[in-house]
Amino acid sequence: MSETRKNVPNPLRDRLLAAERVNGALRTEYERKMTIMWQRTISMPKRVWFAVLATACLAASALMFELQISDPLPTVARVGLGLGTVFSLGWAAFLGRIAWRGEFTMKRDATLYATMVWVFTLAMAVLLAVMSRNRDPFVIYGFLFLLPASVIVLRTAMEQSELRTQERLLGLEYKLALLAERAPQQAS
Numbered sequence: 001m002s003e004t005r006k007n008v009p010n011p012l013r014d015r016l017l018a019a020e021r022v023n024g025a026l027r028t029e030y031e032r033k034m035t036i037m038w039q040r041t042i043s044m045p046k047r048v049w050f051a052v053l054a055t056a057c058l059a060a061s062a063l064m065f066e067l068q069i070s071d072p073l074p075t076v077a078r079v080g081l082g083l084g085t086v087f088s089l090g091w092a093a094f095l096g097r098i099a100w101r102g103e104f105t106m107k108r109d110a111t112l113y114a115t116m117v118w119v120f121t122l123a124m125a126v127l128l129a130v131m132s133r134n135r136d137p138f139v140i141y142g143f144l145f146l147l148p149a150s151v152i153v154l155r156t157a158m159e160q161s162e163l164r165t166q167e168r169l170l171g172l173e174y175k176l177a178l179l180a181e182r183a184p185q186q187a188s
Contacts, residue, residue: 026181030174037166040104050099054092061088080127087120106163114156121149 042050061084067073068081094112098104128142 026174026177030170033170034167037163037170038106040106042098042102042104047099047102050095054096054099057088057092057095061085061092064088076127076131080124080131083123083127087116087123090116106159110156111160114153118146118149118153121145 064081064084068078068085073081094109094116098109104110125142125146129139132139
């Protein structure tokens with residue numbers, strides 16, 4: 001919700017921000033700290049590793065798609081291969097984008113990563129449950145994979161909350177520094 005409000009033009013806010021005198025050095029330091037907090041630069045070996053993983057995901061999606069259309073399989077198996085194809089393409093795009101950019105953005109990429117893990121795990125657990133004809137206890141193991149996936153989602157939510165809190169604290173620190181800079185000017 002706050003993301004959509006940020007994109008809406010607000011003429012009063014824009015005029016107030018334009019009227020405010022900004023210390024360039026303080027603003028630069030604030031933006032540098034924000035960049036360090038939200039973006040993680042990825043080294044070249046890791047970029048290569050992400051590219052290799054993206055290529056492997058593309059190969060896996062091509063294999064699953066080929067198996068889905070060529071082999072006579074039950075409908076549930078075709079659905080599973082179709083889901084696998086879609087998820088492999090999604091992971092390839094995600095990993096390829098990170099490898100291309102050379103950075104991991106904590107705000108966007110971490111949330112997308114956690115969501116992809118949880119949705120994939122849920123879809124596969126449900127598919128295993130549907131495929132099990134006699135509802136044997138083995139199906140429960142598929143749902144047990146949801147526990148670590150849920151932990152990843154919760155951990156990411158906590159990290160995002162912590163980063164937003166740090167962002168607000170940095171904003172307050174910046175505003176206090178501006179006020180402290182103006183206080184001697186107003187006293188004289």
